[in-house]
Amino acid sequence: MKKMILGLVLSFMALTTVLPAAAQCVMCKSQVEAARAEKDDYDVAGLNKGIVYMMTVPYILMGAVGFFWYRRTHPKRPAKF
Incomplete structure (x- = not known):
């Protein structure tokens, strides 16, 4: 579970820092x-x-x-060996 969360966080950070984005609201664009x-x-x-x-x-x-x-809603499952 921790590896999956770490992977999601790292991929989110990579996408937000690498890909160019043109995110402007109308007011900012007009300025x-x-x-x-x-x-x-x-x-x-x-x-x-x-x-x-x-x-x-x-x-x-x-x-x-x-x-x-x-x-909170999904209880932990016991490990299977």
């Missing part, structure tokens, strides 16, 4: 487009990473609640 149109020195490089970072927190919390719910 970036306006800043690019005006050619300001407004740095928007970390905007998507910040949005993806904020998006992962609810998923981690839901996963933790689901994990503890599963552990």
